């Protein structure tokens with residue numbers, strides 16, 4: 001499960017907008033690799049997780065371009081996970097600087113529980129959805145489980161959490177593709193603070 005950050009420890013670069021229901025989640029190869037590698041490192045029986053960063057398209061596809069890991073100061077227990085906030089802030093800022101990816105959700109493992117958001121997970125996400133500063137209408141969550149206890153080949157389930165419901169949606173792995181080199185003349189946004 002994920003625990004709520006305190007009010008004074010908010011992440012920057014969060015404001016998103018959702019205009020349609022989210023029907024599917026597409027993971028970039030980079031995000032999938034991060035999640036797979038971090039999950040494989042969590043075979044100590046404790047939960048792990050991190051941020052999901054990208055965009056929600058008007059068509060209802062959530063494009064996850066980057067994923068974060070737990071960070072060195074994360075609290076990891078068999079049924080509890082609290083990510084390292086400073087690490088998460090850095091991951092979010094890096095993703096935003098690269099291609100304006102936004103914080104659209106989180107992933108975490110359930111070493112012992114079902115691949116569904118727990119009551120505590122849902123309370124955490126409802127807190128995000130109810131926060132007017134975040135401007136979130138939906139929150140993406142990917143929950144990983146392992147039937148065998150070996151985390152090198154986890155099963156992943158995507159959920160879209162709304163204020164009054166959580167929906168299981170298809171999780172799709174985007175194919176690798178060669179991206180064009182970044183235009184060096186395009187200025188990157190350097191600051192984008194919360195209002």
Ligand SMILES: [Zn+2]
Nearest residue numbers: 001002118121
């Ligand atoms: Zn959970």
